Amino acid sequence: MSSLPLSKKCCMSGPDPKPSSNCSPASSIMFKVPSESSNKMPKKVSETDIDEGLYSRQLYVLGHEAMKYLQTSSVLVSGLRGLGVEIAKNIILGGVKAVTLHDQGTAQWADLSSQFYLREEDIGKNRAEVSQPRLAELNSYVPVSTYTGALVDEFLAGFQVVVLTNSPLEDQLQVGEFCHTHGIKLVVADTRGLFGQLFCDFGEEMILTDANGEQPLSAMISMVTKDNPGVVTCLDEARHGFESGDFVSFTEVQGMSELNSIHPIEIKVLGPYTFSICDTSNFSEYIRGGIVTQVKVTKKITFKSLLASLAEPDFVITDFAKYSHPAQLHIGFQALHQFCAQYGRSPRSHNEPDCILCFEDATELVTIAQAVNAQATPTVQQHSLDENLIRKLAHVSAGDLAPLNAFIGGLAAQEVMKACSGKFMPIMQWLYFDALECLPEDKEALTEDKCLPCQNRYDGQVAVFGSVLQEKLGKQRYFLVGAGAIGCELLKNFAMIGLGCGEGGAVIVTDMDTIEKSNLNRQFLFRPWDVTKLKSDTAAAAVSLINPHIRVMSHQNRVGPDTEHVYDDDFFQNLDGVTNALDSVDARMYMDRRCVYYRKPLLESGTLGTKGNVQVVIPFLTESYSSSQDPPEKSIPICTLKNFPNSIEHTLQWARDEFEGLFKQPAENVNQYLIDSKFVERTLHLAGTQPLEVLEAVQRSLVLQRPQTWADCVAWAYQHWHTQYNNNIRQLLHNFPPNQLTSSGALFWSGPKRCPHPLIFDINNPLHLDYVIAAANLFAQTYGLIGSRDRAAVVILIQSMQIPEFTPKSGIKIHISDQELQTSSSVDDSQLQELKAMLPSPENLSGFKMYPINFEKDDDSNFHMDFIVAASNLRAENYNIPAADRHKSKLIAGKIIPAIATTTSAIVGLVCLELYKVVQGHQKLESYKNSFINLALPFFSFSQPLAPPRHQYCNQEWTLWDRFEVQGLQPNGEEMTLQQFLDYFKTEYKLEITMLSQGVSMLYSFFMPASKLKERLEQPMSEIVKRVSKRKLGHHVQALVLELCCNDESGEDVEVPYVRYTIR
Secondary structure: OOOOOOEOOOOEEOOOOOOOOOOOOHHHOOOOOOOOOOOOOOOOOOOOOOOHHHHHHHHHHHOHHHHHHHOOOEEEEEOOOHHHHHHHHHHHHHOOOEEEEEOOOEOOHHHHHOOOOOOHHHOOOEHHHHHHHHHHOOOOOOOEEEEOOOOOHHHHOOOOEEEEEOOOHHHHHHHHHHHHHOOOEEEEEEEEOOEEEEEEEOOOOEEEOEOOOOOOOEEEEEEEOOOOOOEEEEOOOOOOOOOOOOEEEEEOOEOOHHHHHOOOEEOEEEEOOEEEOOOOOOOOOOOEOOEEEEEOOOEEEOOOOHHHHHHOOOEEOOOHHHOOHHHHHHHHHHHHHHHHHHHOOOOOOOOOOOOOOOOOHHHHHHHHHHHHHHHOOOOOOOOOOOHHHHHHHHHHOOOOOHHHHHHHHHHHHHHHHHHHHOEOOOOOOEEEEEOHHHOOOOOOOOOHHHHOOOOOOOHHHHHHHOHHHHHHHHOOEEEEEOOOHHHHHHHHHHHHHOOOOOOOOEEEEEOOOEOOHHHHHOOOOOOHHHOOOEHHHHHHHHHHHHOOOOOEEEEOOOOOHHHOOOOOHHHHHOOOEEEEOOOOHHHHHHHHHHHHHHOOOEEEEEEEOOEEEEEEEOOOOOOOHHHOOOOOOOOOOHHHHHHOOOOHHHHHHHHHHHHHHHHOHHHHHHHHHHHOOOHHHHHHOOOOOHHHHHHHHHHHHHHHOOOOOHHHHHHHHHHHHHHHHHHHHHHHHHHOOOOOEOOOOOEOOOOOOOOOOOOOOOOOOHHHHHHHHHHHHHHHHHOOOOOOOOHHHHHHHHHOOOOOOOOOOOOOOOOOOHHHHHHOOOOOHHHHHHHHHHOOOHHHHOOOOOOOOOOOOOOOOOOHHHHHHHHHHHHHHHOOOOOOOHHHHHHHHOOOOOOOHHHHHHHHHHHHHHHHHHHHOOOOHHHOOEEEEEOOOOEEEEEOOOOOOOEEEOOEEEOOOOOEEEEOEOOOOOEOEHHHHHHHHHHHHOOEEEEEEEOOEEEEEOOOOHHHHHHHHOOEHHHHHHHHHOOOOOOOOOEEEEEEEEEOOOOOEEOOOOEEEEOO
16 A cells, blocks of 8 residues: 555655756765764664564564664653553563663552553552563563652653653653653653544654665666656566655666666656656666666654644544544643643543533533633634534543553554654654544443442443443453464453453464464563463463453364364354454455354454554444455466576575475475375376476486485585576576577567576585585485584585586577466376386385475574575576575565564554444444554554445345355255255245255256256255265254355346255
């Protein structure tokens, strides 16, 4: 999604947006990092060790440089109620230098609604001191200390960032003024019931190094004009993706070589494939080639102090449907501070007068707000105060909700990281948020007497929603699928809001994975001593400490057809809803289908770095998750991978394919060949060249290349290096010489085709030796042989080896396109038979087996990433492609999903706000919110879910939530036959069934042979299913899902719902 303007005003100084008339050096527009104050941004961080095993997924979001800045920043978090502990948790997980917790208050019952590190026995104790040891466990690299004194200037001076939560406005202004004048960055965060507020002041000279965190774009050039300004045209393989105002640099341009040495140039986009640059009229003529790459240019951002910003606010809009709310709430929150200062308390929950003379808090808050508005500056003053909104603020402000704290706490913690690192665009400068849709749709449902505190852990939530919803939450039975980062946060929020904590309630969590070190950075229920333990068991035990009343059951099952005997009809029928915390689209779609079938609400969410989304699926009200799908990922053409790579992504995918083709697939095929007598027969029926490739690999593994010793493995790796990086390249250049022309007269090696060069093995080149050692060890593992890490010994072995001289051959076919590859993928049958005869008999290899290797990216001792990095970078060197370090290689080759705790926290907060609505049974589509956020920009989008598409048959309207219910068992105890089933639809629905299927099994069709049809018509439906599918129906199966093709009475084909055919 492209970035959108989010702020009404943005005080930012930066490059002149007008296109330059000449190619001036970048130093004229780049802002130097100030050196006089460490709080503005350090010039260059020292080489601080980063535990990549722990911070792996976060590093893919922030990068090493930003992470090092974090590790030099000390942060103060003041206020350790629910919001403060959420912020502290996220920045401790993030890995700042140190965190100090400040709180002068003691734990109260209302705090337990959202402060997950307070327990009932902590009532009356200092919140910071009680929370410190529990927060300190989150990250051993981050010292966590406490302070319970006043926030005096001398104390504040020791921090790079100060965070104030739930603090009076008077304190905020005092601390804010000191921080602003002393270059200390300030974040103020507050939540009041269903309302949230966030303010940032990062000083008068904050240096922004990267506004969005996206990887720099690049494109291949097809033309550059000599003009003022010059126009660059990119190859039409893909849109360049640049925006006007971006800065770019050029490499590999032939002819107009001046572009290669010029500083970053600002561009103006002219079209999806073109943009203008500087004056090129005096440059040389453009000949061919070139790559243009986006350059991140630093910007200086100026913030106003809290006092100044109160009078002249800039707002980030969180919900464009509530565009007027931020300005109204800016007044409302100031009025609320005055109310609290005047009366020493928050307005009473849902307080309405029961007589004319009674004092009513909401009316008083409106009166104060009107006075604030009257005294406000013209910039702030509202022409018409939204009294209804201010009254709602009064009604819920005494509440304290874990989901809202999770959302605002996630945002606030991300702002702290921005302040420390200069990475990502900060909030400029105020953000207001409300979730009033969570209140009952029946406006009369809540009264003050239902929201009174009862001295229990849910008082903060009861103050907003009343005791009736609290009781309902306790009775809920929810299925949580996944106990990773989102799963842990969901469990925490479930415990805090009391979901499944009452009689009859339960939370069932399933996850088959075990805990790894890299999980600890964001899956906050796990600790270092939990590594290798089961996620679901550990998360269940940890969340029971947060709220001992939660009734949580942990499973280790993968959801799918194989576990439908566990998660069967009885299981789903006893559920109130499902929440997904999955990292697989297939698993998400499976759970979506189950929820549609059982008509259960589903809360779906996901994150990708700083991006996150939430989707609400409500039976009969919304579409389902599967109703809309993202377009499939664009795959890399085979011929590009094999012969014509032009990016590091291509060489890394080639290396992954090499890994599978050398160390996994051959071993699996050999083992199948040895134990399965039908293996060769099945292989011969495979499509294209697969039979030849598989049988050749088996022959190589068993005969031609089977090693007996470690030295044999080294020899194989050494030979394979020469095959891939010298011989094959020389053959490619023999077929297509560097100066070859196409039939149109253009250079063959141009555009996306980069001309390669062969490599010469160098024993002193660490990368060459890395490849041989990794490949030899992996090859040895597949045969059960012991490898070695002794580089000196490997060097000695290599020096004794001779590589046969290679001469390129004529007549070798090399395909230049996938279409050409497909049209010529036939294999001579006699060649296959000859190869089959040459294979050794399995009887002669009794007891022999190979050991396939499954790729595992996170174990740095297993040679897997060693091989990938070496193989990819050697091929990159062949094609003059810039190499990738281990960190980037692991991201791309391992298909790692970047992740950070802040996004997870914020997204799960939004999920649980929707959960409030689901449990209350909201029936209006506009009450629910699907959401997308990008904390880096920052960008927020909330939208009403889509209603399910409507279809029609025989004047009967239906959606995906509808179906035909057919009772298979007749009153006489016998099951319906196929004939009776067909007759039933003709009689009841005026529909003639033309085809009937169950899964992939065709049970009936109008074109079925008469003899088969006659036999089936008299058989019971379930018997036909068993015979056609050749599978027994498990005892857990109570109904069958049948798909129909039908004609109406006029003989027209009509689309109809599926059939739920009950057999038990």
